[in-house]
Amino acid sequence: MxxxxxxxxxxxxxxxxxxxxxxxxHKRRTLPEHTELERLGADLAQLRDLLVAAQTEESDTAREQTKAEQDVDQVRQRAVRDQQRLDSGAVGPKDLENLSRELTSLAKRQSDLEDVVLDVMERRETAQERATELAARVESLQAKTAEAEARKSAALEGLDAEGFTASKQREVLASTVxxxxxxxxxxxxxxxxxxxxxxxxxxxxxxxxxxxxxxxxxxxxxxxxxxxxxxxxxxxxxxxxxxxxx
Known part of the structure; x- marks a missing residue:
């Protein structure tokens, strides 16, 4: 030739x-932001899973607390009614003894249930604090992700512009060969x-x-x-x- x-x-x-x-x-494919966004995406997905778990636990303990407080209220109301009957003086000796025993039992039951309420409240508070912390971390990672996305977009825009110019120059020059x-x-x-x-x-x-x-x-x-x-x-x-x- x-x-x-x-x-x-x-x-x-x-x-x-x-x-x-x-x-x-090659630069377009190997921008450091690609790796950074992959890492941020993985971290964000993990944090979101943990946040959902903490929010679920908070929701579950909220229902558990409501149920425990209702149980305490029911026992307290039963004790009030028994005490009112006892104070009325309209009960016989046998019922009096039974009411006294039941009031003692209800007092113990109420105390146990109140301990349950306290335990659930502590667990709910812990879950709330955990959810708040995780939500803040998710928000922070989302901000970092948005910033990395902006940097990537700016870098790609510059590379695309330079690539377009080089491709046009190549097209013109190759046409003369x-x-x-x-x-x-x-x-x-x-x-x-x-x-x-x-x-x-x-x-x-x-x-x-x-x-x-x-x-x-x-x-x-x-x-x-x-x-x-x-x-x-x-x-x-x-x-x-x-x-x-x-």
Missing amino acids: NAEPADQIRLLEVQALDARIAQLD PDDLIKLYDKLRAQQGGVGAARLYQKRCEGCRLELNITELNDVRAAPANQVVRCENCRRILVRTADSGL
């Missing part, structure tokens, strides 16, 4: 733009990890970083300036310049 030396030089400019576009794509040469370049670039053309610099291919041996150098020296030569090692298009060392 033949192509004017100027076209081959422009191919190096296309390659430089392709390398820049690839770098921008002969079709058969740009097609070969694109094919090789796809095969060779994004590098389809490399400069021959000081007898070394900048694509594979290997120095050409004397036979390869003599072949390149003998090739007409408009001949498209290829590196014998990596098969990329080898572009000759004033610094090729020929």
Whole structure:
């Protein structure tokens, strides 16, 4: 394949733009905010689960407290009624004895139930404090997540703008390179990890970083300036310049 030396030089400019576009794509994929947001998301999900558990416990203990207080109230009302009967003097000796025993039993029952109420109240207060703490931590993480999202969006916006400019430059420049040469370049670039053309610099291919041996150098020296030569090692298009060392 033949192509004017100027076209081959422009191919190096296309390659430089392709390398820049690839770098921008890599930066876009590897922004530190991606990892940060993954970590924040995992932490936030865990905290939300803990918050739901604490809120559920608070709700459960609230119902448990209401039930325990109702039990205490029922026992207290029963004791009041028994005491009123006892104070009325309208009961016989046997009922009097029974009422006295029941009042004693109810007093013990009320005391036990009041202990239950206190225990439930303590557990509810602990759950409330835990829920409040977790809610604050969730809010803090949400703020950090929003801030990281904003940084990521700003970074992506800048990279996208730079990538768009480079892509347009590449499109314009590639249109000035002969079709058969740009097609070969694109094919090789796809095969060779994004590098389809490399400069021959000081007898070394900048694509594979290997120095050409004397036979390869003599072949390149003998090739007409408009001949498209290829590196014998990596098969990329080898572009000759004033610094090729020929």
